[in-house]
Amino acid sequence: MIQVQLPDGTLLEEEDHVTALDVAAGISDGLKRATVAASIADNVVDAMRPLAELTDLRPVPLQLLTSRDAPAATVMRHSCAHVMARAIMRLYEGVGLAFGPVKGNTFYYDFDLATPIREDDFPRIEAEMKKIVKEKEPFERFTMNRDESIQLCSDLSQKLKIEHIETGLSDHESLSFYRQGEFVDLCRGPHIPHAGMIKAFKVLSVAGSHWKGDVSNPSLQRVYGTAFFDKKQLKAYLQQLEEAKKRDHRVLGNRLQLFTISPDVGQGLCLWLPKGATIRATLEEFIKAELLRRSYDPVYSPHIGRVELYETSGHFPYYRDSQFAPLFSHSAGQLVDYWIRCLDPEDADLTPPTDEEERKLLDAALVLGFSVEDFPVSGSANEKRDVLRMWEKRQERYLLKPMNCPHHVQMYKAIPRSYRDLPVRLAEFGTVYRHEQSGELNGLLRVRGLTQDDAHQFCTPEQVEQEFKDTLGLVKYVLDAVGLEDYRVQLSTKDPGSDKYVGSDELWQNAQETLRKVLTEEGLDYIETPGEAAFYGPKTDFMVKDCLGREWQLGTVQLDYNLPERFELEYIGTDNKPHRPVMIHRAPFGSMERFVGVLIEHFAGAFPLWLAPEQIRVLPLSEKSDDYAKDVASRLRQEGFRVGTDLQSARVQAKIRDAQLELIPYMLVVGPREAEQNAVAVRCRIDGDLGVMGFDDALTRLKKERDDRTIRQVVKSEFVAVDDGTGELAEY
RNA sequence: GCUAGCGUAGCUCAAUUGGCAGAGCUCCGGUUUUGUAAACCGGAGGUUGUGGGUUCGAGUCCCACCGCUAGCUCCA
Numbered sequence A: 001m002i003q004v005q006l007p008d009g010t011l012l013e014e015e016d017h018v019t020a021l022d023v024a025a026g027i028s029d030g031l032k033r034a035t036v037a038a039s040i041a042d043n044v045v046d047a048m049r050p051l052a053e054l055t056d057l058r059p060v061p062l063q064l065l066t067s068r069d070a071p072a073a074t075v076m077r078h079s080c081a082h083v084m085a086r087a088i089m090r091l092y093e094g095v096g097l098a099f100g101p102v103k104g105n106t107f108y109y110d111f112d113l114a115t116p117i118r119e120d121d122f123p124r125i126e127a128e129m130k131k132i133v134k135e136k137e138p139f140e141r142f143t144m145n146r147d148e149s150i151q152l153c154s155d156l157s158q159k160l161k162i163e164h165i166e167t168g169l170s171d172h173e174s175l176s177f178y179r180q181g182e183f184v185d186l187c188r189g190p191h192i193p194h195a196g197m198i199k200a201f202k203v204l205s206v207a208g209s210h211w212k213g214d215v216s217n218p219s220l221q222r223v224y225g226t227a228f229f230d231k232k233q234l235k236a237y238l239q240q241l242e243e244a245k246k247r248d249h250r251v252l253g254n255r256l257q258l259f260t261i262s263p264d265v266g267q268g269l270c271l272w273l274p275k276g277a278t279i280r281a282t283l284e285e286f287i288k289a290e291l292l293r294r295s296y297d298p299v300y301s302p303h304i305g306r307v308e309l310y311e312t313s314g315h316f317p318y319y320r321d322s323q324f325a326p327l328f329s330h331s332a333g334q335l336v337d338y339w340i341r342c343l344d345p346e347d348a349d350l351t352p353p354t355d356e357e358e359r360k361l362l363d364a365a366l367v368l369g370f371s372v373e374d375f376p377v378s379g380s381a382n383e384k385r386d387v388l389r390m391w392e393k394r395q396e397r398y399l400l401k402p403m404n405c406p407h408h409v410q411m412y413k414a415i416p417r418s419y420r421d422l423p424v425r426l427a428e429f430g431t432v433y434r435h436e437q438s439g440e441l442n443g444l445l446r447v448r449g450l451t452q453d454d455a456h457q458f459c460t461p462e463q464v465e466q467e468f469k470d471t472l473g474l475v476k477y478v479l480d481a482v483g484l485e486d487y488r489v490q491l492s493t494k495d496p497g498s499d500k501y502v503g504s505d506e507l508w509q510n511a512q513e514t515l516r517k518v519l520t521e522e523g524l525d526y527i528e529t530p531g532e533a534a535f536y537g538p539k540t541d542f543m544v545k546d547c548l549g550r551e552w553q554l555g556t557v558q559l560d561y562n563l564p565e566r567f568e569l570e571y572i573g574t575d576n577k578p579h580r581p582v583m584i585h586r587a588p589f590g591s592m593e594r595f596v597g598v599l600i601e602h603f604a605g606a607f608p609l610w611l612a613p614e615q616i617r618v619l620p621l622s623e624k625s626d627d628y629a630k631d632v633a634s635r636l637r638q639e640g641f642r643v644g645t646d647l648q649s650a651r652v653q654a655k656i657r658d659a660q661l662e663l664i665p666y667m668l669v670v671g672p673r674e675a676e677q678n679a680v681a682v683r684c685r686i687d688g689d690l691g692v693m694g695f696d697d698a699l700t701r702l703k704k705e706r707d708d709r710t711i712r713q714v715v716k717s718e719f720v721a722v723d724d725g726t727g728e729l730a731e732y
Numbered sequence B: 001g002c003u004a005g006c007g008u009a010g011c012u013c014a015a016u017u018g019g020c021a022g023a024g025c026u027c028c029g030g031u032u033u034u035g036u037a038a039a040c041c042g043g044a045g046g047u048u049g050u051g052g053g054u055u056c057g058a059g060u061c062c063c064a065c066c067g068c069u070a071g072c073u074c075c076a
Helices: A020-027 A029-034 A070-091 A119-135 A146-155 A159-166 A231-246 A249-255 A274-293 A307-313 A315-322 A333-343 A355-367 A381-394 A405-413 A461-481 A505-521 A562-566 A592-602 A623-638 A652-661 A672-676 A695-707
Strands: A002-005 A011-014 A037-040 A043-045 A060-065 A106-112 A140-145 A174-180 A183-186 A200-210 A219-228 A259-261 A270-272 A304-306 A397-400 A424-433 A449-459 A487-493 A526-530 A539-545 A551-560 A582-587 A616-620 A643-645 A666-670 A679-684 A688-694
Touching: A011 A020, A020 A029, A020 A060, A037 A070, A043 A070, A060 A070, A070 A106, A070 A119, A070 A174, A070 A183, A070 A200, A070 A219, A119 A200, A140 A146, A146 A159, A146 A174, A146 A183, A159 A183, A200 A231, A219 A231, A249 A259, A249 A592, A270 A274, A274 A424, A274 A449, A274 A461, A274 A592, A304 A307, A307 A315, A307 A397, A307 A405, A307 A562, A333 A355, A333 A381, A405 A424, A405 A449, A405 A562, A405 A582, A449 A461, A449 A592, A461 A505, A461 A539, A461 A551, A461 A582, A487 A505, A505 A551, A551 A562, A551 A592, A562 A582, A616 A623, A616 A652, A623 A643, A623 A666, A623 A672, A623 A695, A652 A666, A666 A672, A672 A679, A679 A695, A688 A695
Parallel strands: A002 A060, A487 A526, A616 A643, A616 A666
Antiparallel strands: A002 A011, A037 A043, A037 A060, A106 A219, A140 A174, A174 A183, A200 A219, A259 A270, A304 A397, A424 A449, A449 A582, A487 A539, A539 A551, A551 A582, A666 A679, A679 A688
16 A cells, blocks of 8 residues: 555555556546646656656655646647657658657657658648547556667667667666557656647647757757647637737837848848937936946947957957958958868868869969968978968958957056056947858847947956946846846856866856855846856856747856956056956846847837837827927927927827827827917826826926836736746656 | 748738739828827829749749748857
């Protein structure tokens, strides 16, 4: 016998092989039908497995999970992924199974399949899934040892599963499989008792992916779907998705004329239209004022810098692929540069030229005016490379700056520094250019030209902690000012297994420890992500979600022990000897582009008074009141408001409708009555008609709301489309 | 960059099997002089992303390029 304890404390005596389903059946038939999975000490498990196998705890702390419990949906969606895979295997020949986890409200399954799956095929797939669900076949779990498992996968022609057993699961003695009719899949589970519990589902999209996320691995087809316990929920979810698309910053940016991106200018290069530019400028003024209070010094630096500068910093070699090509003053520059890379054994993408190709390269270079004393035509690749490099070094080469730090470092170096000067804080809205992959570009959220609200703080090692703490405070301050509360803090640390990082382990350990300490002291809940650090140091990132639930990095604070080393930065200490400062890179907004993009979605285009491009619009009742309207507008402008007037010959209803649709915070309706008593009829975008008030009263009210930076409405995102962390666990 | 899909007026979208490119909004002109989410009439606006091809005939079919979207990969 085995003792089972239910959440309400009830103790049950059950047979040795009792399952959660049996326990449910013992309570009521209805509960048995409703039981989707079980939870034992917060572990979600199969309801159809004997409890004794699942835990050593006695009594077994059992919680039955029904469709009302959130973890149950994850189990059901994972089972639905199996159902989808089964349907696809029925419809296509030679389907190789990869992974099929749950991600938030959705699930996907990766397939190795030569025939492309198209959107047109979704109805067919869904119809087949419906058949499977209707049959209500059970999910049956069984286990095998390694050899048997490999044999089984081999019999099923599932090569990827075999590879996974041999590599990813090399430490597993026993492996579990789930069978559902003819469909058998290596899978950790858990699953729902039978397919009939999937009440509503939809195949959403198909996209490419790679086996185990590695581009050098074969590409797979990833089919996304979603599933719910009832049709209404599915419908609501799909509707919510549609709603979310309406506040997409690309849609609103176009409708509200905030920005535009023209292919004629270039991919990922955004053009700030006056209204968007006003929002940006307002934010810039806001943070400039705060930086002044925090003893930052403003600086300016040019948009280009010598390639050598970035070679010294390490950015050029490390990020070359995502930078715009260097600008050479010599016509042969690009050619020689290409040639050098061909001769570089480290460059995996390019192979050394053949003799024939090399002759052509040399001829072309000569035509372009390349000249060296004696080019080692019959020399080794290394000799040639050295000669070409010598030539290249003599040329002027510039890079569109991908980072501001090297420029700021030079500013630090321009003046001898004493410990008394530190911390030195150099701030600049620095515009940088990065050649992001075309498939990555996304409205304002991922662009090729961006302006960081950047600053570099140079301090003594002893000051790092306080400086880092103050900077976190600044990031929180700016997020607070716009009412962004729904963010996640991420501490990105070094991946101990990788060699991409610079600096000693000890330095990294100390730096990471400092960051952890300060984050904890500041009461910030954070998630540590090993391997996400910059190559020069650990960082703290503030992550927010866009309208489709995708996560983006906004503010960032990064520690850097590397650049001071590379540029040999110094300050004179109390001992009258040179010491090395520490650098902090930080950008509370991140980039103006991304921040404004996120804000557009955060406010669904309806900006609070202090940020709205047009804060107030004065609406004369008819042409008779045009002059008074102009007068009111002009007086408000004197008070620093951004004011428009609507002098169309239209009814006031139409003018109001236009202003509402343009999401203007306040409308002032003025007619003869108002003109007579120096009054305005105030209409608020949110609350509607507020009635007539004297001009001065209205002004006081508006000024207060603006100067307090009052936020009256933000969009709360309810739906979860990103990985909630439970997904990958569901798959072996 | 990769996989898949998409590209018709400034915007949102129509255009049967390949058979005369169309509507609403915006915009412009006129009438109207208006009290809290659309007054009325008229007009303009297009080499259907670009370039080739198939065809008597292409918005529609094929190829290449450009761009966009989703996902993957990348992200200083």
